[in-house]
Amino acid sequence: xxxxxxxLVGIFDNEEVLLHAVENIRDKxxxxxxxxxxxxxxxxxxxLGYRRTRLPIAAFLFGMTGTITALSTQIWMLGFDWxxxxxxxxxxxxxxxxxxxxxxxxxxxxxxxxxxxxxxxxMKPYKWPRQYDIRSTDDKHVMAIDLxxxxxxxxxxxxxxxxxGASEVNEKSF
Amino acid sequence: xQAESVFRESLVTGGKTVADVSQDISCQVENKPTRLWWTAFxxxxxxLTYGGYCCWMMLWHGIGMWGLNKTVGWAWDITNxxxxxxxxxxxxxxxxxxxxxxQRWRMSINRAAEAMxxxxxxxxxxxxxxxxxxxxxxxxxxxxxxxxxGSLWVNFNSPLLWDVFAIGTYFSVSLVFWYMGLIPDFAVxxxxxxxxxxxxxxxxxxxxxxxxxGAAKTxxxxxxxxxxxxxxxxxxxxxxxxxxxxxxxxxxxxxxxxTIFPPYFVAGAIFSGFAMVLTLLLVTRKVFKLExxxxxxxxxxxxxxxxxxxxxxxxxxxxxxxxxxxxxxxxESYAFINRATGPYWWxxxxxxxxxxxxxQLFWFKKLRTNLVATFIxxxxxxxxxxxxRFVIIVTSLHRDYxxxxxxxxxxxxxxxxxxxxxxxxxxxxxxxxAKFFPVINMAEVKSIVxxxxxxxxxxx
Numbered sequence: 048x049x050x051x052x053x054x055l056v057g058i059f060d061n062e063e064v065l066l067h068a069v070e071n072i073r074d075k076x077x078x079x080x081x082x083x084x085x086x087x088x089x090x091x092x093x094x095l096g097y098r099r100t101r102l103p104i105a106a107f108l109f110g111m112t113g114t115i116t117a118l119s120t121q122i123w124m125l126g127f128d129w130x131x132x133x134x135x136x137x138x139x140x141x142x143x144x145x146x147x148x149x150x151x152x153x154x155x156x157x158x159x160x161x162x163x164x165x166x167x168x169x170m171k172p173y174k175w176p177r178q179y180d181i182r183s184t185d186d187k188h189v190m191a192i193d194l195x196x197x198x199x200x201x202x203x204x205x206x207x208x209x210x211x212g213a214s215e216v217n218e219k220s221f
Numbered sequence: 222x223q224a225e226s227v228f229r230e231s232l233v234t235g236g237k238t239v240a241d242v243s244q245d246i247s248c249q250v251e252n253k254p255t256r257l258w259w260t261a262f263x264x265x266x267x268x269l270t271y272g273g274y275c276c277w278m279m280l281w282h283g284i285g286m287w288g289l290n291k292t293v294g295w296a297w298d299i300t301n302x303x304x305x306x307x308x309x310x311x312x313x314x315x316x317x318x319x320x321x322x323x324q325r326w327r328m329s330i331n332r333a334a335e336a337m338x339x340x341x342x343x344x345x346x347x348x349x350x351x352x353x354x355x356x357x358x359x360x361x362x363x364x365x366x367x368x369x370x371g372s373l374w375v376n377f378n379s380p381l382l383w384d385v386f387a388i389g390t391y392f393s394v395s396l397v398f399w400y401m402g403l404i405p406d407f408a409v410x411x412x413x414x415x416x417x418x419x420x421x422x423x424x425x426x427x428x429x430x431x432x433x434x435g436a437a438k439t440x441x442x443x444x445x446x447x448x449x450x451x452x453x454x455x456x457x458x459x460x461x462x463x464x465x466x467x468x469x470x471x472x473x474x475x476x477x478x479x480t481i482f483p484p485y486f487v488a489g490a491i492f493s494g495f496a497m498v499l500t501l502l503l504v505t506r507k508v509f510k511l512e513x514x515x516x517x518x519x520x521x522x523x524x525x526x527x528x529x530x531x532x533x534x535x536x537x538x539x540x541x542x543x544x545x546x547x548x549x550x551x552x553e554s555y556a557f558i559n560r561a562t563g564p565y566w567w568x569x570x571x572x573x574x575x576x577x578x579x580x581q582l583f584w585f586k587k588l589r590t591n592l593v594a595t596f597i598x599x600x601x602x603x604x605x606x607x608x609x610r611f612v613i614i615v616t617s618l619h620r621d622y623x624x625x626x627x628x629x630x631x632x633x634x635x636x637x638x639x640x641x642x643x644x645x646x647x648x649x650x651x652x653x654x655a656k657f658f659p660v661i662n663m664a665e666v667k668s669i670v671x672x673x674x675x676x677x678x679x680x681x
Contacts (some may be wrong), residue, residue, distance in 0.1 A: 083281060086664045087443070134378075137306070147382070168438075173428065183434075
C-alpha cells in the first residue's frame with residue numbers, strides 16, 4: 048500500500064460559523080482540501096476561492112448543437128431529400144420547423160449539461176465516495192485539511208480549527 | 222445569509238432541526254411499509270390488472286374496440302391524453318418556475334409534484350401509443366428514421382409530430398431534473414444505512430446517488446445545473462401544452478380553430494395539475510405524518526394558484542363564446558350554442574360548474590385553509606378539467622358538416638378500461654415512489670430549516 052494520506056477533519060454544526068471559519072482559516076495560510084455539506088451553503092464556493100463553474104457554457108454549446116442538428120435535418124429531409132406537397136405549402140419554411148428545433152435544443156442542452164456534470168464531478172453508480180465523516184450528509188459540515196500539503200503543523204491547525212468554532216476535530220487517514 | 226421576512230409564515234413548523242429532517246423523511250424509506258400502504262398499493266395493482274386486460278384485448282383486436290365511429294374519430298383517447306399531460310404541468314411549474322422566482326415554499330412539495338409529472342406523462346403517452354394500433358411499431362413511425370419505402374420522412378409540418386418531440390423531451394428532461402434532485406437525498410439514505418449496518422441497502426442507494434459526496438465544489442456545480450435545468454424547463458413546459466393545443470387549433474374544425482388555445486390550455490393544465498398535487502399531497506402528508514413540512518400555508522398558496530389559473534380558464538371560456546358570436550361565422554356560432562344547449566349540455570355545464578364556479582370558493586380564507594374543503598374541490602376541479610377536454614373534442618366532432626353523419630359518442634368498456642389502466646400505472650408508480658424514494662427534498666428543506674426554526678425559538 049502506498050503511503051497514507053493524513054487529514055485533519057473539522058466538524059461544524061452551523062453554516063454561518065462555517066463560512067467565517069473558512070475565511071479565517073484561509074487567511075491564516077492553511078490550505079483547505081474540501082468542505083462537505085448536507086445542503087448547499089451560499090457563499091461557500093467564494094469563501095473557498097473556487098472559480099465559477101463553466102457548466103453553463105457546456106449547456107449552451109450542447110444547445111447550439113441541438114439547434115443546428117434539428118434545423119438542418121428538417122430542412123434536408125423535407126426540403127431536399129424527399130419534398131412533399133402538404134396542403135400546397137412551401138417545401139420548406141422555417142416557422143413549422145421551430146417547435147421541433149426548440150425541443151431538440153432543450154433536450155441536448157439538458158442531457159449534455161447533466162452528462163458533463165457527472166463526468167467533471169467524477170460521479171458514477173459504482174463509485175463509493177471518500178467520506179471524511181459520515182455525518183456530512185446528515186447535519187454536519189465537514190472540513191477536510193490535507194496535512195501533507197500544509198506547512199503548518201498538525202497541532203497548530205487543530206487549534207486554529209477549534210478557535211474558529213469547530214465542534215470536533217478528528218484525524219482521518221486513507 | 223438571506224434575510225427572512227417577519228411577515229411570512231414559517232415554511233417548516235414544529236421547530237425542526239437539520240437532523241430532524243433526515244430522520245423524518247428517511248424513516249419512511251427505512252421502515253417496513255404499513256398496512257395502509259399495502260392496501261393502497263393492492264388497489265392500484267387491481268386497477269392495473271383490469272386495465273391491462275382491456276389494453277391487451279385492444280392490442281389483440283385493434284382499436285375498433287373503442288367506441289369511436291366515423292364522425293367522432295377522436296374521443297376518450299385524446300381527452301385522457303390531454304388531461305394527463307395537463308396534470309403533469311404543475312410539477313414542472315413548482316420545480317422550475319417557482320425556482321426561478323425564488324419561491325421557497327416549493328421546497329417541500331417539489332419532489333412529489335415532479336414525480337407526479339413523470340407518472341402523469343407516462344399515462345398520457347400510453348394513449349397516442351395505443352391509438353397507433355401497433356404499439357411496438359410506434360417508435361418507428363413517430364421518429365424520423367429511414368424506412369422501408371425509401372426515405373419517406375415524417376411530416377415536420379404536423380403538430381402531431383411536434384407533440385412527439387415536445388412530450389418526449391418534456392418527459393426525459395423532467396426525469397433528469399427530478400433525478401438530479403434525488404441524488405443528494407439518496408446519499409443521505411446511504412449513509413444512514415451504513416450507520417445502521419444495512420450494507421445492501423447502502424450499496425443500492427449509493428448506486429442511485431452516483432457516489433455523491435456533498436463537496437462544496439460539487440454543490441456549486443450542482444446548483445448551477447439545477448438553475449439551468451429550471452431555465453430550460455420553464456419554456457419547455459409552456460411549449461408542451463401550447464403544442465398540444467395546436468393539435469386542435471391548427472385544424473379547421475369549428476370549436477377548435479381558435480387562437481386563444483395555447484394560453485388557455487397552459488392555464489388549464491396548471492389549474493388541473495395543482496388540483497392533482499393537492500389531492501396527492503393531502504393524502505401523503507397524512508399517511509406519512511408530514512404535517513410539519515407540508516403546512517396549511519403551503520396548501521393555501523397552492524389554492525391561490527388554483528384561483529388564478531381557474532379564473533384564467535373561466536375568462537377563456539367566456540372569450541371563446543364571445544368571439545363565436547362576434548366573429549359571425551355560422552359554423553362557429555353553432556358549435557358553441559350546441560355545446561351549451563345541444564345533446565352534450567350536461568358535459569358543458571359540468572365543466573362550467575366544476576372549473577369556473579368551484580375554484581372561486583377559495584376566495585374565502587376559511588375554505589382555502591380547510592383541508593377537507595380543499596381535498597373535495599381539488600377532485601371536483603379534476604373532474605371539471607376532464608370534461609373540458611371531452612367537451613372541446615367530442616362536441617366539436619359529433620356535429621359534422623353533413624347532417625346525415627351527425628351522431629353521438631358512446632364509450633365502450635375498453636375506452637373506460639384503458640383510462641382505468643392509466644390510473645393503475647399512476648398510483649402504482651406513485652406508491653412505489655412514496656415507499657422507496659424520499660418524498661420531500663431533504664437537502665433543500667435543510668437549507669431553510671435553520672432559519673425558520675431559529676426564528677421560532679426566538680419567538681418563544
